[in-house]
Amino acid sequence: MGLAKNFHGHTVELLGEAVITGRYAVGASLPPEPMLCEELGVSRTVVREAVKSLAAKGLIITGPKLGTRVLPSDQWNWFDPDVITWQARAGLTPEFLRDLQDLRRVVEPAAVRLAAERATQADIDEIEAAYAGMKQAVEHGGDYVTFDLRFHNGLLRAAGNRMLTQMSKALGALLRTSFEISTSRKDGPKLSLPLHRAVLDAVIAHDPEGAERAVIRLIDGARKDIEEVLGSRRRLPRLSRPPLQLKAA
Known part of the structure; x- marks a missing residue:
């Protein structure tokens, strides 16, 4: 459980910093799940949970027709x-x-x-x-x-x-x-x-x-x-x- 939590936290941090530094531009889609899994060395479950966390922080939006897109900084949760x-x-x-x-x-x-x-x-x-x-x-x-x-x-x-x-x-x-x-x-x-x-x-x-x-x-x-x-x-x-x-x- 502790290890899974560490993988999750580390993945959220890597993706969060990538969004904030502009590696993924505003309005751009995050790479597909398989690519993120390979790049970060984690399972699909960990990637999905990390994406949910970033959505809760206002960094990205996810939806069936939208995919996973980066939101502008004025929509980020600056109290997080x-x-x-x-x-x-x-x-x-x-x-x-x-x-x-x-x-x-x-x-x-x-x-x-x-x-x-x-x-x-x-x-x-x-x-x-x-x-x-x-x-x-x-x-x-x-x-x-x-x-x-x-x-x-x-x-x-x-x-x-x-x-x-x-x-x-x-x-x-x-x-x-x-x-x-x-x-x-x-x-x-x-x-x-x-x-x-x-x-x-x-x-x-x-x-x-x-x-x-x-x-x-x-x-x-x-x-x-x-x-x-x-x-x-x-x-x-x-x-x-x-x-x-x-x-x-």
């Missing part, structure tokens, strides 16, 4: 963590990053307002622990990005909304793109640390307006970092690699 991960591996695009910033600007301020109203002590302890990890990485070196993700996911969970908690799975993959860029900028993490502290302090104080203002400052700073990187035409980070490690101060 696999779709985001495959796009990030294929290469971050300016459109992808700007969509991310717009999404953060819409979702996070509202979520943080709710977190300031509803956060339990357990929620606050989790966000405090994430902040402590970020501070440790800035002062002594280490993995800042993972703790930054934990901080923001903690805020989404503290909003006490099941849909926002579910969204954090997809947002996590998206947010990492932003954090990788900010972390690569000189003193980026050091400068953003007090902004994170301001968000956390407002949540602890159960101050929704203060929390919203503080997270907007944080998001707008990240947007500026990303626009500067896009404007400079510097290479964008690849998310298939482990997070960037900070050096000790």
Whole structure:
């Protein structure tokens, strides 16, 4: 059972990445089943299940008269963590990053307002622990990005909304793109640390307006970092690699 699951997962990944990288053009048909079986070294059952998975993610459409055709990217499920991960591996695009910033600007301020109203002590302890990890990485070196993700996911969970908690799975993959860029900028993490502290302090104080203002400052700073990187035409980070490690101060 475990091996069959691995074959399935690997096949979905190979076909998903092939669609996202444009190996199969929009509107084009995927190769026939026997050809895919031979190319991927798997059975027809595995190929069929993989095709079903890709259809569920909005990458392709299947039907008796249609065959199996690639859909345009605006129909892909961008809240599916696999779709985001495959796009990030294929290469971050300016459109992808700007969509991310717009999404953060819409979702996070509202979520943080709710977190300031509803956060339990357990929620606050989790966000405090994430902040402590970020501070440790800035002062002594280490993995800042993972703790930054934990901080923001903690805020989404503290909003006490099941849909926002579910969204954090997809947002996590998206947010990492932003954090990788900010972390690569000189003193980026050091400068953003007090902004994170301001968000956390407002949540602890159960101050929704203060929390919203503080997270907007944080998001707008990240947007500026990303626009500067896009404007400079510097290479964008690849998310298939482990997070960037900070050096000790």
